[in-house]
Amino acid sequence: MRVHFIAIGGSAMHNLAIALSKKGYQVTGSDDTIHDPSKSRLAKYGLLPEEFGWFTEKITETLDVVILGMHAKKDNPELLKAQKLGVKIYSYPEFLYEQSKHKTRVVIGGSHGKTTITSMILHVLNYHEKEVDYMVGAQLDGFETMVHLTEENEFIVLEGDEYLSSPIDMRPKFHLYKPNIALLSGIAWDHINVFPTFENYVEQFSIFTNSLTNGGIMVYNEEDTTVKDVVEASEHAIKKYSYNTPNHSIENGITFIDTPDGLMPLEIFGEHNLQNLAGAKWICQHMGIDEDDFYEAIASFKGANKRLEKVTESDSTVIFKDFAHSPSKVQATTTAVKNQYANRTLLACLELHTYSSLNAEFLAEYKGALSNADKAVVFYSPDAVKIKQLEEVSEEQIAKAFERDDLLIYTNPQEFKEFLFAKNLKDTALLLMSSGNYGGLDFEEVRQLI
Structure with a gap:
């Protein structure tokens, strides 16, 4: 072909x-x-x-x-x-469906967590040498490419993005896959340039739920009230399996999860990641991996690329970078790091980089997103606002949106870098959240901060 x-x-x-x-x-x-x-x-x-x-x-x-x-x-x-x-012209989700029409399609959807959950599933399957086709949104350890297609594999695991399919196909990508097995992790308004209201955004997940094949399986996070409402309101002929945060404890900066064989240490942390793990376990079980085998494999999962990725660590300091940029992701990630390192000062830095985050009307959604940080910094580039042809946002608007009197705001990349490199990071957890790079911050240099 x-x-x-x-x-x-x-x-x-x-x-x-x-x-x-x-x-x-x-x-x-x-x-x-x-x-x-x-x-x-x-x-x-x-x-x-x-x-x-x-x-x-x-x-x-x-x-x-x-x-x-x-x-x-x-x-x-x-x-x-x-x-x-x-x-014949296809968008890539259309083409992936064409390639997988005769396979069992497993689609992971949600505003947040879908890359991590997909990565967890693939990690477990790879650990147990179970061959599947896949498409995932991050580079994974042990996987050469983010897309793998064969003629013979029974399953294909797809990360189900709600963004548009192509310039001539304005349907969300995940509407095109027609899953046999699906998961919804959470719904928090995003992509406001495409979905102008929260109701319009939520509707896309209802359409996704109803796109499952008859008799299909929907795994969903019952702790997310919007997800719960969407899935449980569906009258489509599907089987529904809910999940929630598993029992766990934190000791000396390590999270232990409660399993049938007792407490097991994890490489990952944060309630949102524990929810992701619970969802991934359900999916793996539906794909033929039993509970004991799942726990054996997931113990070595270190996380998806750019998702709470540890940059460097010393006895008294740890530095993470994370792809978080939407309000719900920022809040979940900040809370996770604070809970994990409760006895350290949390310095959380957020770059407003996406169309939504730089939109003056959407800024109000960030209320309280950085409230769990001991010190909070927001960086944004006025040039990025111009490139996206948005109305200018002021430092006053940002300070008001986050509702933090002590919020530090930088618009100059060099000034932000000078602030960062002048800090004494002893007994500190530094969290750098962005889908960009703070105007050119070199993360190799960041490693030298401790």
Whole structure:
């Protein structure tokens, strides 16, 4: 099969391109710019375009499929030519469904936790040498790529993102997978540029719940009231299995979970991660992994990339970076670190980086998100506001939104870095939360802080 990727450099797109190439497909692609790690990984597999840009001559009737990425625009010249020629065009979630129509599809959805839960499931299955196809949103230890596709595997595990599928398909990605087994971890308003109201956002999860195959299985977090309402209100013919936070304790900075064989130490921590673990256990059991085997494997799970990732640690200091940026994620992550290191000062730094977080109206959603930090810092770049063509937000608006009189606010990357590197971090837990990099902060340098 000959497949061409329009916007091949995206995180999911380049991994799908590599997976199809390894499967024996003829793969080509284009993009106007590609950054690492996508660039070097595509080059490794001989898939990096010779030059950046859009080239209509790459689109011919000999192509079987064109896969269109979100990064492309509706007027992309390659897309227009493919439409003119009548070449079959898929978004990547559509194509993944086509690749898995005859498999048991396991889809992990939710505003938060889906990458971690998917990673936990794959870690357990890999530990027990159970081969499955998959697509996950983070690079995992022991896995070469984030997408793996075969003809023979019975199951495919998919991270179910609620963002849009492609520039010409405005359906959320997770509406296209038609799961046999699914999970919902939590619902907290996000992507306000696409879902302008909370009610509109929640509706997408109702549609997802009702997209399960008849007789399918929905595993859901009953401690999230919105998830509970969505799943339990569904009249679709599915089986429903709820989960909640398992019993646990914290001793000397280590979390122990209560199992049928007694207390077991974990590499991860935080109530949100323990909820994630409980959800992953249900899914693994539905995939044929019994409870004892699940606990044996999960004991060595260290977390998904950029999710409460330990940068460095000494006897008196620990530094974490985390992808958290939405209000619920920021609050959960901050609370988890404070509970884990109760006897240390928690310095929590948040970069407002996404469209939602830099939106003046949405800022109010951050009320109390940093309340569990002993010291709190917010960084944002006025340039990012301009690039996203948003109204300017002021330091006063941010201070008011977070409701912290002592909140420190930085808009200059160098000044933020100078603040950070001047701190005495003895007896401190430093938490750096962002989907960006604070205007160019070098995390290798951050390691030298202790």
